[in-house]
Structures are given as C-alpha cells and as structure tokens.
Amino acid sequence: MTATLGATPTIVLVGHGMVGQRFLEALAERGLTATHRVVVLCEEPRPAYDRVQLTSYFSGRTAEDLSLTDMGFIEDHGIELHLGDPAETIDREARTVTARSGLAVDYDVLVLATGSYPFVPPVPNKDATGCFVYRTIEDLLAIEEYARTRATTGAVVGGGLLGLEAAGALKGLGLDAHIVEFAPRLMPVQVDDGGGAALLRTIRDMGLTVHTGVGTQEIVTDGSGAVTGMKLSDSSEIATDLVVFSAGVRPRDQLARDAGLTVGERGGIAVDEQCRTVSDPHVLAIGECALAADGRVYGLVAPGYEQAETAAATIAADEASFTGADLSTKLKLLGVDVASFGDAHGTTENCLDVVYSDSRAGLYKKLVIGADGTLLGGILVGDAEAYGTLRALTGSVPPVSPESLVLPAGADSGAQLGAAALPDDAIICSCNNVRKGTIRAAVTEHRCTTVPEVKKCTKAGTTCGSCVKVLGGLVDAELEASGVEVDKGLCGCFAQTREELYEIVLALRITSYRELLDRHGREGARGGDGCEVCKPAVGSIIASLAPVIGASGYVLDGEQAALQDTNDHFLANLQKNGSYSVVPRIPGGEIAPEKLIVIGEIARDFGLYTKITGGQRIDMFGARVEQLPLIWARLVDAGFESGHAYGKSLRTVKSCVGSTWCRYGVQDSVRMAIDLELRYRGLRSPHKLKSAVSGCARECAEAQSKDFGVIATSGGWNLYVGGNGGASPRHADLLAQDLSDAELVRLIDRFLMFYIRTADRLERTSTWLERLPGGLEHVRDVVVHDSLGICDELEELMRAHVANYRDEWAETVEDPEKLARFVSFVNAPDTPDPVVSFVPERDQIKPDLPLLAIGLRPADDVLEGSAQR
Numbered sequence: 001m002t003a004t005l006g007a008t009p010t011i012v013l014v015g016h017g018m019v020g021q022r023f024l025e026a027l028a029e030r031g032l033t034a035t036h037r038v039v040v041l042c043e044e045p046r047p048a049y050d051r052v053q054l055t056s057y058f059s060g061r062t063a064e065d066l067s068l069t070d071m072g073f074i075e076d077h078g079i080e081l082h083l084g085d086p087a088e089t090i091d092r093e094a095r096t097v098t099a100r101s102g103l104a105v106d107y108d109v110l111v112l113a114t115g116s117y118p119f120v121p122p123v124p125n126k127d128a129t130g131c132f133v134y135r136t137i138e139d140l141l142a143i144e145e146y147a148r149t150r151a152t153t154g155a156v157v158g159g160g161l162l163g164l165e166a167a168g169a170l171k172g173l174g175l176d177a178h179i180v181e182f183a184p185r186l187m188p189v190q191v192d193d194g195g196g197a198a199l200l201r202t203i204r205d206m207g208l209t210v211h212t213g214v215g216t217q218e219i220v221t222d223g224s225g226a227v228t229g230m231k232l233s234d235s236s237e238i239a240t241d242l243v244v245f246s247a248g249v250r251p252r253d254q255l256a257r258d259a260g261l262t263v264g265e266r267g268g269i270a271v272d273e274q275c276r277t278v279s280d281p282h283v284l285a286i287g288e289c290a291l292a293a294d295g296r297v298y299g300l301v302a303p304g305y306e307q308a309e310t311a312a313a314t315i316a317a318d319e320a321s322f323t324g325a326d327l328s329t330k331l332k333l334l335g336v337d338v339a340s341f342g343d344a345h346g347t348t349e350n351c352l353d354v355v356y357s358d359s360r361a362g363l364y365k366k367l368v369i370g371a372d373g374t375l376l377g378g379i380l381v382g383d384a385e386a387y388g389t390l391r392a393l394t395g396s397v398p399p400v401s402p403e404s405l406v407l408p409a410g411a412d413s414g415a416q417l418g419a420a421a422l423p424d425d426a427i428i429c430s431c432n433n434v435r436k437g438t439i440r441a442a443v444t445e446h447r448c449t450t451v452p453e454v455k456k457c458t459k460a461g462t463t464c465g466s467c468v469k470v471l472g473g474l475v476d477a478e479l480e481a482s483g484v485e486v487d488k489g490l491c492g493c494f495a496q497t498r499e500e501l502y503e504i505v506l507a508l509r510i511t512s513y514r515e516l517l518d519r520h521g522r523e524g525a526r527g528g529d530g531c532e533v534c535k536p537a538v539g540s541i542i543a544s545l546a547p548v549i550g551a552s553g554y555v556l557d558g559e560q561a562a563l564q565d566t567n568d569h570f571l572a573n574l575q576k577n578g579s580y581s582v583v584p585r586i587p588g589g590e591i592a593p594e595k596l597i598v599i600g601e602i603a604r605d606f607g608l609y610t611k612i613t614g615g616q617r618i619d620m621f622g623a624r625v626e627q628l629p630l631i632w633a634r635l636v637d638a639g640f641e642s643g644h645a646y647g648k649s650l651r652t653v654k655s656c657v658g659s660t661w662c663r664y665g666v667q668d669s670v671r672m673a674i675d676l677e678l679r680y681r682g683l684r685s686p687h688k689l690k691s692a693v694s695g696c697a698r699e700c701a702e703a704q705s706k707d708f709g710v711i712a713t714s715g716g717w718n719l720y721v722g723g724n725g726g727a728s729p730r731h732a733d734l735l736a737q738d739l740s741d742a743e744l745v746r747l748i749d750r751f752l753m754f755y756i757r758t759a760d761r762l763e764r765t766s767t768w769l770e771r772l773p774g775g776l777e778h779v780r781d782v783v784v785h786d787s788l789g790i791c792d793e794l795e796e797l798m799r800a801h802v803a804n805y806r807d808e809w810a811e812t813v814e815d816p817e818k819l820a821r822f823v824s825f826v827n828a829p830d831t832p833d834p835v836v837s838f839v840p841e842r843d844q845i846k847p848d849l850p851l852l853a854i855g856l857r858p859a860d861d862v863l864e865g866s867a868q869r
Contacts, residue, residue, distance in 0.1 A: 342377025
C-alpha cells in the first residue's frame with residue numbers, strides 16, 4: 001500500500017529509540033506536528049524505551065516501566081507510529097521510503113535515527129546456541145530464558161559500560177559471571193589505570209571473575225552446537241554455558257549506504273552541523289547512526305538528544321547547529337559509582353593530576369588541572385557524589401583548592417562547594433544541555449518551586465538523574481535568595497522535619513500517628529490518612545521512644561501495624577517471588593554446633609535456601625508468609641530471636657576471633673561484639689545500623705566500614721563512626737581512642753541516640769555526619785564533651801531501650817491474634833499463594849520467576865494517533 005504525498009508536508013522518522021522519541025517531542029514543541037504529517041517506522045515491537053536503564057529490568061522494572069512513550073502524546077499530535085515495521089528501502093529521487101510490510105510513504109523530510117548494532121568479534125562459533133548480544137528488551141528476555149533453563153555460568157565479552165551491566169545481570173540471574181576485556185583495564189575509555197584498578201578490586205569483591213588484557217579466540221561448543229566454553233588469547237579457557245557479546249557498537253548505516261548516502265570510512269551517515277546528510281538536504285540523520293560534522297559518532301544519549309533538537313530546529317528553519325558534545329558520563333555499574341568528565345585522561349599540555357586513592361574502600365578520585373588552575377576534567381570511582389558540581393565547574397578555576405574537592409569529608413578544613421558556587425553558564429544537566437541560568441530562570445521567571453516542577457519546565461534531571469541532587473540545591477538556593485521560605489518539611493502532611501517531629505513526640509509523649517497528625521500536621525492533612533513517607537518515619541520515631549513515652553514497643557500493635565513498610569509488616573524480608581527470608585540473630589557471629597543443627601533442620605524441613613551473609617549470619621530464603629510463625633516458633637524454642645534484617649534497626653555486630661584464638665589479637669573482640677549486639681538489638685533508627693569489632697589493627701572485621709566500628713588497641717578500644725560499605729562507601733572517622741569497656745559503651749549509647757534524634761528520614765550515619773554543620777567535630781563535642789548538656793538524657797533513653805527490649809518473633813508466636821495476619825489470603829487463610837514457586841539449583845532452590853509477558857503486535861499493526869497498548 002502507498003501513502004501518497006498530499007498538501008500537508010510529511011516528515012518520516014526511521015527508528016523510534018530514545019533519540020527518535022526526543023526528536024518527536026522537539027517537533028511538537030516547535031508546532032511542527034500541527035503543520036506536518038509525521039510517520040514513524042519502528043523496527044522493534046514496542047515504542048521507545050529507556051535503553052540507558054535496560055539492566056534495571058532484572059531488578060524488577062517492567063517494559064512498561066522502561067517506556068519513554070506516552071501514547072497520549074502520540075495520539076494528541078496525530079503521529080502515525082508503525083511498530084515492528086522497519087524501513088527497508090529509500091528512493092531518494094522519488095522521495096519515498098518503503099517498509100518491510102510493503103507500506104510506502106512519500107516524504108518531504110526523511111530523518112534517520114536507526115541507532116547502532118552490537119559488534120560481535122569474528123571468532124569461531126560466535127553464532128552458537130547460547131551466544132547473545134545485549135541491546136534490546138528482546139535480548140534480555142532471551143538471556144533470561146536461557147539462563148533459567150540451560151546455564152549456570154556466563155561470560156561477557158567486553159568490560160566497558162554495557163559489558164559490566166551485562167555481567168551484573170548474569171550475576172543477578174544466579175550465574176557465576178566472567179568478564180573478558182581485551183584492554184589492560186575495565187572501562188578503558190572512561191577511566192585510567194588507577195580508576196580501573198579501584199573498579200577491578202570492587203568488582204572482584206562482588207564475586208565476579210575478571211580477565212583483562214586477553215581476547216576471545218574461540219567459542220567452544222558441544223556436539224549439539226551449544227556453548228560449553230571460551231578459549232582466550234593467553235591459551236587459557238573458561239568453562240561457560242552462556243556468552244554475551246558486549247564489545248561495543250557500530251552505526252546502523254546500511255539503509256543509508258543502499259540509498260547512496262555518504263558514510264564515513266569507519267561507518268556513520270555523514271551530516272553537517274544542521275544534521276542534514278552531506279549527500280541530500282532532504283535527508284537528516286541523528287543519534288548513533290550519524291557521523292557528526294566534527295568527525296565523531298556519538299554513542300551517548302545526551303549528544304543524541306542535542307542532535308534531535310538540532311534536526312527539529314533545522315526543519316523549522318530555526319538557527320541551530322551541532323558541532324560536538326560533552327562526553328561526560330556518570331553511571332552506577334554493579335552498584336559502583338563511576339564517572340568521568342572533561343579531559344579525564346590528562347591529554348592537555350602541561351596539565352597536572354590531583355589524586356586521592358583509598359584501595360581498601362574502593363575509592364579513586366582524580367582531577368586534571370591546567371597550568372593556570374583551570375579544572376580540565378576528572379575521574380571518580382566508588383564515590384561520584386561531587387560529579388554534578390565538578391562537571392559544571394569544568395573549564396573554570398574552582399573557588400576552592402583542588403585538594404579539597406577530592407579529599408573525603410573531614411580530611412580537609414577548606415570550604416566545600418555548593419550549588420551557589422557554580423556560574424550561570426555551567427551545564428547542570430549534560431543529557432539535556434540545561435545550564436544553571438536556565439534552572440534559576442525556571443524558579444524566578446516561571447515560578448517553579450519544587451524539583452519536579454523544574455524538571456518538567458527545563459527537562460533537567462529527566463534522563464539519567466545524576467544531576468538531581470545539584471538541581472535540588474539550586475532550587476532551594478534560588479528560592480531562599482528570592483526571599484521565599486523553603487519548605488523543609490518531612491512531606492506534604494508535616495511541615496516539620498523528622499528531627500522536629502522526634503522532639504515533639506518526646507516532649508509531648510505522643511504515642512500515636514493519628515494524634516501527631518491531627519495536632520501537628522499541616523492544616524490540609526489533619527483528619528486524613530497520611531502518606532507513605534511520613535507513616536513509616538513516625539512509626540520508627542514512636543518505636544524508638546516507646547519505653548519513654550509509654551507506647552507499645554511491638555511494631556505490629558494496633559495503629560503501629562498500619563505504619564510499617566512491607567518488610568516490617570511481616571517481620572521478614574520480602575523477596576522477588578513473593579516469598580520471605582528469615583534471619584535469626586547470631587550475636588558476634590558466634591554460634592554453637594547445636595544451634596547450627598537447628599538451622600539446618602529447619603531449612604531442610606521447610607525446603608528453604610540457605611546462605612551465609614556478609615554480616616556473619618545464616619539467611620534462610622523461600623518461606624511462605626503462613627510458614628513464618630512456624631519457623632519462628634522452632635527458632636525461639638532453640639534460643640534464637642529475630643535478627644531484625646527487615647527493620648531500620650541494628651543488623652549485626654561482626655567480629656574476628658580476637659585474642660581468644662588469634663595470635664595477633666590484643667582484646668577479646670568476640671565478647672565485645674556479643675555485648676554490643678545484645679545491647680542495641682531492636683533499636684529502631686532512621687536507617688539500618690551495622691557494626692563490627694576487630695581484635696587488632698589488622699582490622700579483619702572491617703570495622704571502619706560500619707556505622708559504628710570498634711578496633712582493639714593495647715590500651716583499650718578505638719571507636720570509629722559514620723562508615724558505610726554499601727553503594728556509597730565511606731571510611732569511618734575516629735571519634736575516640738583507648739577507651740575502657742565502660743567508656744566505649746557509654747560513647748556508643750550517646751552517639752546512637754544523638755543520631756536517632758537528629759538524622760533525617762532514611763539517612764545513614766555516613767550521610768548524616770557529612771550533612772551536620774561541623775561534621776565530626778560537632779558530634780565529638782556533643783557526644784564526648786557534652787557541649788549541649790544532653791548526654792545524661794541520651795544515656796537514659798538508651799537505658800530505657802535496653803531494659804524494655806522484647807523479641808518480636810517470640811511476642812508474635814505467643815499471641816493468636818498477632819498470628820492471624822500471617823496468611824496469603826484473608827478469606828482463605830489455609831491457602832498458600834500459588835504464585836510463590838521454586839525450581840532446583842545447586843542442591844537447593846531458587847525462585848521460579850515467570851518471564852515478563854509482553855504482547856507483541858503484528859508487523860502491520862499501525863498506531864495512527866491512537867492510544868492502543
């Protein structure tokens with residue numbers, strides 16, 4: 001069938017990825033969808049989705065979650081979207097493009113946004129069964145199905161951005177994962193040797209096997225043609241059932257080649273600064289298929305968006321040009337923050353490096369400084385918190401010393417930069433090319449007062465999200481500068497901060513959320529139901545103060561039950577298939593053989609998956625909700641209690657074996673760890689708490705990566721606070737040293753209660769310590785020197801907690817009314833949830849997760865301005 005050229009000019013877009021969708025939005029913003037017919041030919045069976053966040057599919061996001069296409073937008077602008085029907089030929093003379101279905105569309109302007117394709121090295125058996133690429137949702141579905149049914153080990157060819165994400169996906173699917181990178185380091189384009197080394201250590205600690213400096217020589221197969229291994233260039237071999245090729249991409253320019261359009265020597269459709277092809281002014285190219293006027297093919301989404309804007313402006317006869325783009329990137333790969341910006345590798349003449357490296361914490365920060373003090377670029381691994389500010393300052397002389405920009409908080413007394421230090425022409429959002437001045441104008445001229453409003457107005461922060469923190473700081477600073485009082489309230493229900501609500505609850509002895517909301521909530525929130533932000537926050541405050549204010553300490557009593565998050569609601573951790581995990585407390589990691597046997601018998605009898613955790617405990621996975629009380633009853637009978645793995649409370653106090661067994665130990669670390677864990681168990685706090693006690697300076701328990709950590713000395717104990725070993729690692733700071741047992745406990749009591757009293761909702765001690773004015777020194781003044789005169793009160797609060805502690809599991813199994821909530825279906829309490837099922841793996845079980853069901857349209861299904869799904 002043929003769509004003939006009529007009076008209305010026609011724009012045909014070939015490809016509907018992220019850049020293609022941005023192009024459609026740019027057309028609409030310029031009013032071109034009202035004056036032109038717009039036809040989109042899309043190869044994939046679904047509209048544009050967020051390819052940057054593709055790996056998040058394995059974390060539970062659905063194809064719907066990843067979608068970037070509002071079908072209401074397609075309908076409102078009369079866009080004809082053809083899914084699963086790619087363009088196959090272009091007749092430039094007749095100005096007609098023909099799709100696979102036979103649809104032929106005449107065009108006035110043709111825009112090619114065909115993207116790229118994965119490069120697969122030409123190695124023997126590269127197309128064997130079990131070999132995949134990692135590019136689309138269909139690729140992910142195929143990998144997931146194969147991993148679930150036919151693989152236990154996977155190997156990724158390529159250690160770049162997408163390769164590390166692919167390796168993380170394989171690990172998340174339960175496979176032993178290998179990464180093979182030909183370069184001598186991971187992410188060779190983005191990081192240098194120092195950054196690569198920090199990244200390598202962190203990734204290996206996660207259990208992934210990394211092979212750098214070697215290439216893939218051959219894929220080994222069995223008689224059926226399925227993958228069984230991989231031969232490397234150093235003559236070694238990897239036994240693997242599945243291979244993912246993620247060795248870079250190449251521009252998809254074959255359609256343009258066939259049409260006689262000029263392409264680059266190494267690929268890419270040659271375009272000018274207005275994104276018009278150099279061969280034909282009626283044809284434009286944008287995104288990864290385009291060879292820009294500066295001779296570069298850009299593989300990042302931000303330059304693609306800028307090209308999309310330029311192409312739309314060109315069609316509208318507006319002035320615009322694309323001459324190049326910032327290649328700065330910030331990603332979280334396998335939970336590790338990695339960022340590079342500007343001249344990251346220091347290629348500028350006479351430049352100098354300022355480097356901070358902490359191999360134990362997996363941190364590496366490098367700034368490249370010009371001879372005149374100009375910040376030229378940098379690399380951040382492990383902690384990219386300052387990325388937004390540093391990237392915005394690139395090309396200028398920072399107002400503080402370079403050293404203060406890389407040193408951890410508390411290590412340098414220099415001033416710290418905030419959003420206000422950035423110049424107006426600083427680019428805050430590189431994905432959408434939004435400058436600080438534009439954000440300020442959104443507040444002052446367009447009357448935006450919140451980050452979501454500014455995002456909607458400017459598009460800043462709507463793509464990768466790495467600039468949102470800086471964005472928030474700018475919005476608050478601009479509002480305050482304008483004389484507008486910035487709302488620092490906890491949420492829409494309370495104008496007070498969490499700290500202020502804590503003081504109200506304590507001073508007025510308020511024991512219920514309802515009373516607090518009705519007496520102290522915002523006018524419009526009183527008498528309402530509250531929200532999902534304040535309910536668990538207030539529930540935590542009441543629980544932590546329960547012995548003092550006269551409230552029940554049991555979190556599922558009465559109104560408290562309705563305030564709890566999902567995990568607290570059933571006193572267990574919800575897993576991805578709807579089952580729960582059970583983690584009994586094992587203080588200090590010490591356990592008698594008889595108790596080990598009990599755990600083994602329970603896991604066997606209930607068919608649970610068992611794993612030793614990083615916190616020196618044993619986790620049992622796969623319990624159905626109705627099984628939880630039965631499991632707890634047996635654990636309680638054997639002397640166990642809740643490990644509070646589900647709550648914002650103390651998790652564990654790890655320990656080494658200390659002086660009792662170790663020839664290097666100088667104190668009994670196990671005894672101290674047990675004492676601390678039993679003292680602080682069940683202590684509800686703004687976020688989870690972790691601790692450790694090391695018996696000597698060798699630090700085997702990793703105490704300096706904990707919220708509060710203890711290291712033995714010949715003179716007593718050193719106390720460290722504010723550490724974090726998670727997604728944003730931070731070394732703890734030394735608060736006090738050579739403490740006696742009593743002094744140590746007293747300072748920890750004060751520190752924890754001061755944190756609970758003053759921290760924000762869901763704020764770890766590491767973030768809290770850095771946010772507090774004065775930081776560590778202020779905490780030391782309050783906790784050690786009692787500068788505020790509140791230490792007696794803090795100690796009394798802790799004494800009340802210790803004296804009134806009750807095990808939540810034991811309380812539950814002893815009360816028939818409390819047991820009633822532990823059912824899958826209220827109207828059929830004896831019926832288990834049929835969705836919760838398992839399959840065998842390595843002599844245990846794992847969740848049987850059904851593949852995401854995605855209805856695919858036939859190739860000839862056309863969405864012509866409709867909202868069909």
